[in-house]
Amino acid sequence: MSDFVSTAPTYGVFVRDALPERIAARLISLIGDRQLRPGDKLPPERDLAATMQVSRPSLREALRALAMLNIVEIRQGSGTYVSSLKPEVLIEHLDFVFALDDSTFTELLEARQMLEPGLAAAAATRATDEELVQLRACVNRAAAHVDDPEVFLTADLELHQIISAAARNQITARIMDSLTRLGMASRRRTATLPGVRAQSVRDHQAIVEALSRRDPEAAANIMRQHLEIVESSLHEAGAWDGVADNSSE
8 A cells, every 4th residue: 555656646726715526526536547546645634735725624524525435534643545446335325325216226126137147147157066055055044044134135145146256257246246235225225025035045046056057048047037026026015115124135
């Protein structure tokens, strides 16, 4: 981790009454242009404010806003650093989006329906024997705790993550990491749905069986049907307006 990048970024100059939003936008632009990278330390507040010709209170407000978005980390006694910028960290606050916009919630399920059947198909030919053992363990753990939403949810997420990793594609793995994080937010919107967890166990068992047979077409079809059942159950129960965190996908 470096204190400064090798070539000092041009932080820009603002009039003294510049809005903190403009300061934050400039720092985000520097990160987007790779002039600031994960782990880089920003200049001390006094120096950065002087360089940008802004007041320290305005700069401080901008940095706090970026910290809330996990773009920077403010470490007491050490300084301000660019965060790891990992997708799962940056999208942490997107739960709020789901609280406001049901269309985002439905589009998440649609995105999963587009992506996960293909991942299941790839995993059918690429999963290792060890991963298949892990998947069976996930199914067994979920079945044993079908009445324990917390344990069941952990097993459910792990199963989908193992399938994503078994597809052996770094790009789709990163996309799925983001969708998984968003999936946690969607689960907070769903109410307790009778039979959904039990149905998920049956679906997951069938998916793992198809993977074990090395049958890409069956794995994709069963995964697609599984996600369609989840969506249908949510619609039938009116769970788009739900608030509980007890269902599973």
